[in-house]
Amino acid sequence: MKVDGIGASIKRKEDLRFLSGNGxxxxxxxxxxxxxxxFYRSDVAHGVLKRVDAKAxxxxxxxxxxxxxxxxxxxxxxxxxCGWQVHSKDGSPMVEPLHPVLAIGKVRYVGDAIxxxxxxxxxxxxxxxxxxxxxxxxxxVAADLTAALAPGAPLVHDEAAGxxxxxxxxxxxxxxxxAFAKAHKVAKLExxxxxxxxxxxxxxxxxxxxxxxxxxxxxxxxxxxPHVIRLLMGAFVLGIPEHKLxxxxxxxxxxxGSKIFHYAEEAAxxxxxxxxxxxxxxxxxxxxxxxxxxHGRDHISVAELAMDAEGRFLGLRVNxxxxxGAYLSTFAPSVPTYLSATxxxxxxxxxxxxxxxxxxxxxTVPVDAYRGAGRPESTYLLERLVDIAAGVMGMDxxxxxxxNFIPNSAFPYQTPVALQYDSGDYNATFDxxxxxxxxxxxxxxxxxxxxxxxxxxxxxxxxxxxxxxAPSAVAGALGARAGLYEVANIRVHPTGSVTVFTGTHxxxxxxxxxxxxxxxxxxxVPVEQVDVVHGDTAKIPFGMGTYGSRSLAVGGSAMVKAxxxxxxxGRKIAAHLMETDIDDVEFKDGKFTVAGTDKSKTxxxxxxxxxxxxxxxxxELEPGLDETAFYDPKxxxxxxxxxxxxVEIDPDTGTVSMVGFTAVxxxxxxxxxxxxxxxxxxxxxxxxxxxxxxxxxxxETGQLLSGSMMDYTMPRADDIPNILVxxxxxxxxxxxxxxxxxxxxxxxxxxPAVINAVVxxxxxxxVTHLDMPATPAKIWAIIEANRPKMAAD
Amino acid sequence: MPQxxxxxxxxxxxxxxxxxxxxxxxxxxxxxxxxxHIGCDTSQCGACVVRLGDMSVKSCSILAVQAQGAPITTxxxxxxxxxxxxxxxxxxxxHHALQCGYCTPGMVMSAIDLVERHPExxxxxxxxxxxxxxxxxxxxxxxxxxxxxxxWPLMHEKALPAAAE
Numbered sequence: 001m002k003v004d005g006i007g008a009s010i011k012r013k014e015d016l017r018f019l020s021g022n023g024x025x026x027x028x029x030x031x032x033x034x035x036x037x038x039f040y041r042s043d044v045a046h047g048v049l050k051r052v053d054a055k056a057x058x059x060x061x062x063x064x065x066x067x068x069x070x071x072x073x074x075x076x077x078x079x080x081x082c083g084w085q086v087h088s089k090d091g092s093p094m095v096e097p098l099h100p101v102l103a104i105g106k107v108r109y110v111g112d113a114i115x116x117x118x119x120x121x122x123x124x125x126x127x128x129x130x131x132x133x134x135x136x137x138x139x140x141v142a143a144d145l146t147a148a149l150a151p152g153a154p155l156v157h158d159e160a161a162g163x164x165x166x167x168x169x170x171x172x173x174x175x176x177x178x179a180f181a182k183a184h185k186v187a188k189l190e191x192x193x194x195x196x197x198x199x200x201x202x203x204x205x206x207x208x209x210x211x212x213x214x215x216x217x218x219x220x221x222x223x224x225x226p227h228v229i230r231l232l233m234g235a236f237v238l239g240i241p242e243h244k245l246x247x248x249x250x251x252x253x254x255x256x257g258s259k260i261f262h263y264a265e266e267a268a269x270x271x272x273x274x275x276x277x278x279x280x281x282x283x284x285x286x287x288x289x290x291x292x293x294x295h296g297r298d299h300i301s302v303a304e305l306a307m308d309a310e311g312r313f314l315g316l317r318v319n320x321x322x323x324x325g326a327y328l329s330t331f332a333p334s335v336p337t338y339l340s341a342t343x344x345x346x347x348x349x350x351x352x353x354x355x356x357x358x359x360x361x362x363x364t365v366p367v368d369a370y371r372g373a374g375r376p377e378s379t380y381l382l383e384r385l386v387d388i389a390a391g392v393m394g395m396d397x398x399x400x401x402x403x404n405f406i407p408n409s410a411f412p413y414q415t416p417v418a419l420q421y422d423s424g425d426y427n428a429t430f431d432x433x434x435x436x437x438x439x440x441x442x443x444x445x446x447x448x449x450x451x452x453x454x455x456x457x458x459x460x461x462x463x464x465x466x467x468x469x470a471p472s473a474v475a476g477a478l479g480a481r482a483g484l485y486e487v488a489n490i491r492v493h494p495t496g497s498v499t500v501f502t503g504t505h506x507x508x509x510x511x512x513x514x515x516x517x518x519x520x521x522x523x524x525v526p527v528e529q530v531d532v533v534h535g536d537t538a539k540i541p542f543g544m545g546t547y548g549s550r551s552l553a554v555g556g557s558a559m560v561k562a563x564x565x566x567x568x569x570g571r572k573i574a575a576h577l578m579e580t581d582i583d584d585v586e587f588k589d590g591k592f593t594v595a596g597t598d599k600s601k602t603x604x605x606x607x608x609x610x611x612x613x614x615x616x617x618x619x620e621l622e623p624g625l626d627e628t629a630f631y632d633p634k635x636x637x638x639x640x641x642x643x644x645x646x647v648e649i650d651p652d653t654g655t656v657s658m659v660g661f662t663a664v665x666x667x668x669x670x671x672x673x674x675x676x677x678x679x680x681x682x683x684x685x686x687x688x689x690x691x692x693x694x695x696x697x698x699x700e701t702g703q704l705l706s707g708s709m710m711d712y713t714m715p716r717a718d719d720i721p722n723i724l725v726x727x728x729x730x731x732x733x734x735x736x737x738x739x740x741x742x743x744x745x746x747x748x749x750x751x752p753a754v755i756n757a758v759v760x761x762x763x764x765x766x767v768t769h770l771d772m773p774a775t776p777a778k779i780w781a782i783i784e785a786n787r788p789k790m791a792a793d
Numbered sequence: 794m795p796q797x798x799x800x801x802x803x804x805x806x807x808x809x810x811x812x813x814x815x816x817x818x819x820x821x822x823x824x825x826x827x828x829x830h831i832g833c834d835t836s837q838c839g840a841c842v843v844r845l846g847d848m849s850v851k852s853c854s855i856l857a858v859q860a861q862g863a864p865i866t867t868x869x870x871x872x873x874x875x876x877x878x879x880x881x882x883x884x885x886x887x888h889h890a891l892q893c894g895y896c897t898p899g900m901v902m903s904a905i906d907l908v909e910r911h912p913e914x915x916x917x918x919x920x921x922x923x924x925x926x927x928x929x930x931x932x933x934x935x936x937x938x939x940x941x942x943x944x945w946p947l948m949h950e951k952a953l954p955a956a957a958e
Contacts (some may be wrong), residue, residue: 011886011887011889012886012889014894015885015886015891015894016886017894018891018894018897019868019878019882019885019886019891019894019897019901020828020868020869020871020872020878020882021826021827021828021829021867021868021869021898022828022869023828023894023895024827025827025830025895027821027827027831028821028827030822030825123811123813199930200893200895200930201830201832201838201840201893201895201896201928201929201930201931202830202832202893202895203831203832251893251894252893253830253832253893253894253895253896254892254893254895254930254931256930285834286832286833286834286835286838287834287835507893508892508893508894508931509892510892674889675889677889678889678892678931678932678933678936679892681932681933681935681936682892682930682931682932682933683933684933685932685933685934685935686930686933708833708834708835708837709833709835709837709838709928710835710837714837714928714930715933715934716924716925716928716934717920717921717922717924717925717927717929717934717937717938718918718921718922718924718925720933720934720935722917722935722938723933723935746933
């Protein structure tokens, strides 16, 4: 193995700048002549915008302009677009209301932007907001799924009857009904997938500027996918052609999905930049982020599982209501449907599945993809249901899973809900995780905890997810309005160093290291000789960005394709130099060798020849060594695995302590094991956060109660245990790397493991389920309610 | 506008700031030291932690004028003149204790303070408790805890007491 190539845990290239304070995040940038924008936001969840009077605000010191919805309406620019169209059961397209860049006529959630104030300083812009006169006639509010679906509920959008955006289904209803008709037993569960706030540590920020000479716009923004922002904002909102619009995403401080989407602020700033003729910067406060960054999850589901007398799964029926918030964010419709319901087979051979999803508008912040996006929801539902099924059948939780696993011999496995899994070995990850977590020794640990007065529980989750998003034709057939390929440009310089331009974006994932390792391995050059460039539409040919754990599986595959072209051209050059036929030239370990001889040319010699073509096959071959490839995946990739959580509950307080967490994941080819471990640990911490701590709670008037980091419980260091991570990989069969993806597995596999452990710990308290987050108050109430019964027992 | 003398990483600056300017704003916007970050507005996240005199402070929770004259160290001032990293910076890199890098400056500054305040040793539980004031959304803290334990012996030039492990 090459010491710095595939499989080596080398230290990260990006660390030195981050550890020295030399990272360059958007808010760190100051453009010459920069001024500041502040958004005035609605403090009521639903209302008619009666009057916005900017006269006093405009007279405040330093104020340059105040823009309102009237200006936006007069400018006739487009609304913020949605990138995915889902159709209802009856074939009708989803209801897709206009999402104006600044509110026009009505406000629809707390945080909806009413005006943008531009001033010389940030403080002046905020001061002027205090002088803005805004009159809103409050309307009744549909603050959550239940309220929005109640008869006579206030309408968020007049065109969406009953607040329904779409009513979608997948699977074979008749086959499922037949399965239930012959079922020996049925397990049933109603559950809530709690609403979350992504809370990347860097708040969103953007700087828009316009070059009055060239007519070029530049937007620096905190995005995971600069080309997607260019497409959505340029083509759909502002009508700026690609060659006049540059999007730069420099260092970005975490995303987790929340920085995929095109946000109204980006469009407002860019639209205003030619009017102000100076760069305009906006940086979100954290409080502002809580009410403007797209939230995650927020599903209510009813699930039923039919089983035969041996505990084999016969059929699964799921009905989900999914909160879309007040407007459709970029990927929102795909999350509960094609990214969630299509995974309801999980790792099991359930032959018949039918799922219905009703997407609902509410007077809340838009809801969209958050780490895992749909797969955590289906995994949580399924793995909770399987534990309940084990109880219904009186079966062991391990046995019921093993009985229903898709066997290795069944791959490629066609599920009844559209997806075809290419590879996996669910017993291997399961057995390895049972062993690593010392599952067999749990009973001893439980008794020891009981002797200390603690309730100890263990919980299993076995999961599969679909990522490596996505085959464009498949995604297109399912409603995606863009292709989902990836692009790489490999530029070999005359002296043999390499710059890799990728359309993916790194905001914590360590691509500058991992991709350099991949390229160093394939081209046989030292990793120091390879630099990776991302996040600038002016430098990178094209790309679709980073989400859905796609960067290595799709972006890395594009690099392999581009390097194949480099190597082929290199072989032609080397054949000319060594006066032999190209078929006789092999490339290995950075050397072009004439097969069966010791004649060779180094990669560097060939690169130099390509740029100094004195002795060169110039008739047949262009000079230079610079190749681009687009890679469109043939299928999704299917990481899977097993997570096991162990908890201890203090019965006096209801407090849950995470005392152990073990994950064994199948993520395909691993480039840098150190980075992989970090990705899994970070995802698991977010999953533990969802299971035990985090909850975006709205009151009935649509006010976000957990609207700051003082109220919304982010996981802290002492909430998270040491996390033992292992991999048991099978390779993806359809991409050149065999890579599956690792970014989301932690957040997908972990929440049901934690809740299964909590329920297990409460085994003596007559509880089969409790909704996330499993707070001390909820657990204490369960324990308290059962105390008399326990005494009577 | 009040005038204030800010002594940061050994260099003194006389600057005019509005009275309401927070120390973190003065560092970032007046002095251009953007390594110190802002991650929240309720003093919860710790991304803005700096050293002020012999105290570790969240620079969003004091005014620039309150820092008059006191020596301030930010993340930019940690490495030696020859560029070699502070042991805490080095151990963060060694143990992959950072991903997006946004919480990292505050996390490193807090970690140094934590280790310095505990010459007697630090257990894993004490490290986790000591990080109460710093949020990280990427790493799950696992590797941050490891990095701090690894930096302790380097900073105190002796082995971490076994009892503290």
